[in-house]
Structure formats: C-alpha cells, structure tokens
Amino acid sequence: xxSKYLNSSSIKRxxxxxxxxxxxxxxxxxRNVLGGVGYTAPSDQLNLAAIGVGGKGSSDIRHAWNxxxxxxxxxxxxxxxxxxxxIDSRERFPNAKFYKDFRVMFDEQTDIDAxxxxxxxxxxxxxxxxxxxxxxxxxxxxxLTHNIxxxxxxxxxxxxxxxxxxxxxxxxxxxxxxxxxxxxRDGEIGDISTVYVWTNxxxxxxxFAIAEEAPSQKPENLxxxxxxxxxxxxxxxxxxxxxxxxxxxxxxxxxxxxMGCHIIDVPFKALDLKYPVDVQCSVGTVYTRNWTPxxxxxxxxxxxxxxxxxxxxxLNNSKIKMVWMDGGIRPxxxxxxxxxxxxxxxxxxxxxxxxxxQSDVYAIDPKxxxxxxxxxxxEKTNNPRYELPEYGHQMSWIxxxxxxxxxxxxxxxxxxxxxxxxxxxxxxxGNIAIRSYNLRKEIPGEWPQYYGRQKLLWDGENxxxxxxxxxxxxxxxxxxxxxxx
Numbered sequence: 001x002x003s004k005y006l007n008s009s010s011i012k013r014x015x016x017x018x019x020x021x022x023x024x025x026x027x028x029x030x031r032n033v034l035g036g037v038g039y040t041a042p043s044d045q046l047n048l049a050a051i052g053v054g055g056k057g058s059s060d061i062r063h064a065w066n067x068x069x070x071x072x073x074x075x076x077x078x079x080x081x082x083x084x085x086x087i088d089s090r091e092r093f094p095n096a097k098f099y100k101d102f103r104v105m106f107d108e109q110t111d112i113d114a115x116x117x118x119x120x121x122x123x124x125x126x127x128x129x130x131x132x133x134x135x136x137x138x139x140x141x142x143x144l145t146h147n148i149x150x151x152x153x154x155x156x157x158x159x160x161x162x163x164x165x166x167x168x169x170x171x172x173x174x175x176x177x178x179x180x181x182x183x184x185r186d187g188e189i190g191d192i193s194t195v196y197v198w199t200n201x202x203x204x205x206x207x208f209a210i211a212e213e214a215p216s217q218k219p220e221n222l223x224x225x226x227x228x229x230x231x232x233x234x235x236x237x238x239x240x241x242x243x244x245x246x247x248x249x250x251x252x253x254x255x256x257x258x259m260g261c262h263i264i265d266v267p268f269k270a271l272d273l274k275y276p277v278d279v280q281c282s283v284g285t286v287y288t289r290n291w292t293p294x295x296x297x298x299x300x301x302x303x304x305x306x307x308x309x310x311x312x313x314x315l316n317n318s319k320i321k322m323v324w325m326d327g328g329i330r331p332x333x334x335x336x337x338x339x340x341x342x343x344x345x346x347x348x349x350x351x352x353x354x355x356x357x358q359s360d361v362y363a364i365d366p367k368x369x370x371x372x373x374x375x376x377x378x379e380k381t382n383n384p385r386y387e388l389p390e391y392g393h394q395m396s397w398i399x400x401x402x403x404x405x406x407x408x409x410x411x412x413x414x415x416x417x418x419x420x421x422x423x424x425x426x427x428x429x430g431n432i433a434i435r436s437y438n439l440r441k442e443i444p445g446e447w448p449q450y451y452g453r454q455k456l457l458w459d460g461e462n463x464x465x466x467x468x469x470x471x472x473x474x475x476x477x478x479x480x481x482x483x484x485x
Contacts, residue, residue: 046113046401049074049136051102051127054085055242056141057118060168061089063394064116064139070398074109076102078223084242100223102127106134113137114401116394118168120241122251123229125150129485132157137401139394141168142261143253144417144424148463149476151428153485155421162405166397166413167420169261171362173391177269177414179378180350180357180366184270184315188368188376189352191318194334195267198325199361200345201255205239206247207286207302208294214238230483247300253431254300255326259346259361260427261420266348266363267322268423269414272315275460276308276322276426281433284327295448297438303327306430324430336371429458436471 050061053075065072072093077086078100090098099105106112114137117127125145128138138158144167145151158165171177183189218224218236227241228234231250246252267273284303286294306324313320325331333339334351337358343349346361355370359378368376385391396413403409410416415423436452443449457467465471479485 044402046070046398047073047111049076049096049105049109049112049115050089050118051076051105051115052118052141053077053089054079054082055118056168057116058085058089059390060116060118060139060141060394062092063389064114064398065093066395066398072096074099074105074112076100076105078226079219079241080221082219082222082242101226103130106130106136114139114164114398117141120227120245120251121146121253121257122231122245125154125485126230126483128154129157132161132163135161135163137164137397139166139168139397142420142424143167143257143427144261144420145428146253147475147477148425148428148432150485151421151424152463155417158417164397164401164405164410164413165417165420166393166400167261167415167417167424168393169265169415169420169423170390170393171262171364172265172269172414173385173393173396174363175381175383175385175391176359176363176366176378177266180266180359180363181270183357183366183368183376184350189350189355189357189370192271192316192320192350192352193318194351195271195320195322196325196331196347196349196351197260197263197267197322198330198347199255199259199263200328201259201326202247202300202302204244204246206254206300207284207296208299209296210248210299211237211239228480230477230479230485232478232480249298249300249435252300253428254304254434256304256306256324256427256430256434259326260324260430261423263346263348263361264322264324264427265415265423266359267350268426269419270315270350271310271320272313273310273320273426274313275422276310276429276458277460278309278455278457279306279429279433280455281306281430281437283434283437284329295438295440297435301327301434301438303329304430304434305329306433308426308429337369338375341367341369425460425463432456432465432471432474435474436468439470 048064048070050057073096075089075096076099079086081087115131116139118141124140128140131138213235215235217238224236246258282305283301286302288294304326308322310320312318334356337356344360348359350357357368359366366378400409400413433456439452440448440450456465456471459466463475
C-alpha cells in the first residue's frame with residue numbers, strides 16, 4: 001500500500017500567496033474590512049478531508065471545521081449512506097466530494113491540507129501513512145494505531161516529514177489536567193508508588209465466539225472489502241460495523257485500547273512516564289459448560305487486569321506500578337481515601353506517600369485527599385478551553401497546522417504523535433500481555449497448557465519482549481498484500 005511520491009499540495013497555498021503578494025507590492029485591505037468581524041479570508045483557511053465520517057468521525061470533522069473557519073473539501077467513508085452519522089456529515093458539507101476509498105481520494109484531490117481519521121483501529125495506520133506520505137497534517141482517533149510497530153512508525157514519520165499531528169484523546173486538552181500536574185510537581189502526595197486506572201468497558205459484545213459470516217446480510221452500500229482493509233479477507237460478519245469491531249483482535253483493541261488513551265493519559269502526563277519495563281495480566285474466564293472454559297483467542301476478554309511497571313522519573317523517585325482494570329472490575333479504596341469517596345465506573349487513583357489524587361475519566365473533577373486535611377478540589381480557572389467543544393482539541397490542531405511544525409502552537413498540542421505514540425505503545429503493551437495470556441497448547445488427555453502466563457520484560461527502545469519470544473508476534477501484525485505498510 002505504501003507510496004513514496006509527494007504531490008504538489010506540499011507547497012502551502014498561503015505561503016505561495018504571501019510570496020506572490022510581496023513580489024507584486026499589491027495593497028491588501030484588511031480582511032475584517034472586506035468580510036466583517038470574524039471573517040476568515042479564504043487564503044487563511046485549510047482544506048480539510050475526513051476519513052470515517054460517521055460516529056466519532058462526524059464530530060471530529062465538525063469541530064475541526066469550526067463553524068466554517070476552514071473548508072471541508074472531501075469526505076470518505078466505506079458506508080456511503082450509513083445511518084450512524086455518515087448521512088449527517090454529507091448533508092452538513094454538501095460541497096465536499098465524497099469517496100469510499102481514501103487512496104482514491106488522495107490521488108484525485110491534491111488540494112487537501114489536513115485530514116481527520118476516525119475509522120476502526122485496524123485502519124488508523126494505513127490511512128495515516130497514506131496521508132503523511134503526501135504531506136498532509138493528520139488528526140487520528142485513539143488509540144493511535146492497532147499495534148506498537150505502527151505507533152512507532154507514525155511517530156517517527158510525523159517527525160521526519162515535519163507534519164502537525166494530534167491523537168483524538170480530547171481529555172488531554174482538559175485544563176483540569178494542569179491541576180493534577182501541579183499537585184504532582186509540588187509534591188503534594190510525595191512519591192507515587194501505585195496508580196489505578198479502570199473502566200466499565202466493554203459496553204459492546206465481547207468474550208465469546210465471533211458471529212458467523214453472513215454475506216447476504218451485508219448492507220447494500222457498505223464496501224466490506226475496504227472496511228476489512230489490512231485484515232484477512234472474510235465474508236461479511238453482521239454487527240462488526242459500525243461498533244462491535246472493538247471486541248475482536250483483527251479489528252479492535254478491546255476495552256484497554258478503547259479507553260486506555262483517555263484514562264492512562266492523565267498519570268502518564270503528570271508523572272512524565274516513558275516506556276514501561278514489564279507487564280503482566282490476569283484475564284476473566286467465562287464458563288457456559290461445566291469445567292470447560294470458553295476459549296476464543298481471536299477476541300478480547302470480557303474482563304482483565306493488567307499491571308505495568310515504570311522506572312522512576314524526574315518527577316517521581318520511586319518505581320511506579322500502574323494497574324489497569326476493565327469489565328466492571330474496580331480497585332479497592334486505598335487507605336488514605338475516605339470510605340465515602342465515590343470512585344465511579346471509570347477513573348484514576350494515584351497513591352502517594354502522603355495522600356491520594358483521584359479523578360474521573362478525562363481528568364474531570366480532580367480531588368486531592370490527605371489524612372487529617374479537608375479534601376482539595378481542583379478549582380476551575382477562566383481558561384476558555386472549558387467552553388470549547390471537546391476542550392478545543394481539534395481546533396488547537398487546526399491552529400497548529402496553520403502555524404507550522406515546531407511552532408509554539410504545535411509544541412502546545414497535548415497529544416501530538418511525539419507524545420501520543422509512546423502513550424499508545426504503553427496501552428498496547430497491555431494487549432500483548434492479554435494475548436500472550438491466552439496462548440495454549442492442547443495435550444491429549446490432559447488440561448490445556450497455558451504457557452504465556454508470565455511477566456513479560458519489555459525493551460521499549462527496540463520494541464521487543466526479551467524473555468518470551470512468542471509474545472513478539474503481537475508487537476505487529478500480518479497485513480493483506482495490498483495493505484502492507
């Protein structure tokens with residue numbers, strides 16, 4: 001799938017116009033005189049495209065468009081009349097040309113400056129690489145990619161090609177994160193030894209056999225082969241599109257992939273974490289028959305607990321154990337957390353020597369508990385991000401695209417690939433442990449042998465498990481030939 005050519009869209013129209021106007025000494029009337037207050041000159045607008053325009057993709061491109069501050073020139077979705085938001089997006093942007101294949105879109109439409117990508121996890125990397133090879137700035141939904149090798153590739157590629165990028169974990173732009181970061185920097189709870197992060201996901205079918213193929217049930221205008229993308233070719237499987245794909249390894253990344261980049265983001269930023277050094281897990285078992293556990297390694301488990309270890313950082317002198325829980329599992333109250341404190345179905349607990357920091361997903365409503373002291377509640381500031389859609393996460397990316405790579409606006413982004421790549425790799429480390437946990441050998445006349453249930457040691461720089469070679473198969477994936485990257 002990969003292509004090396006660059007097209008003429010790498011020359012920005014604004015730069016060309018500025019140089020042309022300087023050369024001709026044309027007098028420019030200020031745009032607010034021509035167009036009134038709030039008017040944006042066409043030369044100051046980006047041409048945007050969107051890949052995946054239903055569901056979350058609908059709001060991603062809408063917020064990037066920012067009520068007409070930019071132009072939406074192209075839309076792409078494998079389901080041209082999907083009822084989950086595709087029709088709404090097409091009606092909102094009637095002048096945008098519609099495509100089913102993003103490769104065709106980029107080949108035919110060379111005026112695109114930047115693109116939002118809001119597809120299932122397994123096609124994030126393919127769409128992003130196709131765009132970045134053509135010098136397009138990229139916004140990609142979380143998790144950044146389906147596997148660690150892809151995340152590393154996107155991180156390095158964005159840096160090499162000097163493109164402005166952002167991952168769609170919008171809570172990263174919530175100003176409440178700054179409150180938590182200040183508490184950690186100020187040593188309010190001392191060195192932090194344990195972090196608990198959890199979610200009530202999955203909220204989709206997961207933990208049992210995938211549905212049977214049923215090609216006759218495929219919606220008429222769904223391009224199923226394009227939806228499969230790099231995954232192996234199979235006939236249509238009902239209900240995977242548009243939502244339930246999350247529970248199957250060929251397409252999704254489970255509860256951890258779905259929510260990890262939102263929830264783990266908070267302590268990852270606050271503690272300045274890098275790659276974990278090891279990971280281990282346990283996985284819930286489902287029984288539908290006596291003494292015979294369900295075994296579906298092609299799918300994500302109904303519940304899991306993953307433990308990651310991080311070395312000390314510049315902000316924390318002790319090693320940090322991060323414990324992830326999903327499927328309705330929650331941590332017990334730490335000793336310094338009052339029994340009446342409600343921790344919710346999704347959340348974060350950071351346990352230190354002198355107290356506990358607690359927040360909901362996206363760092364919402366942070367609280368600081370210290371024995372014998374009143375609870376501290378993060379105070380809302382006058383930060384305008386509180387009033388913006390999704391804290392201005394997409395809009396900030398747009399402004400950074402205009403300002404350019406390495407600009408102050410770019411450096412201020414809360415989830416550019418330089419940050420989102422390592423965060424995503426950390427999240428996906430948990431999935432390597434989960435998939436290794438379910439490796440087994442069948443032994444006639446005996447119970448199956450689960451030989452991957454061990455602590456895995458991780459060499460982050462080289463992307464390798466160093467003590468269990470078979471686990472390294474999950475660092476990347478196999479691709480259908482035309483989709484190799």
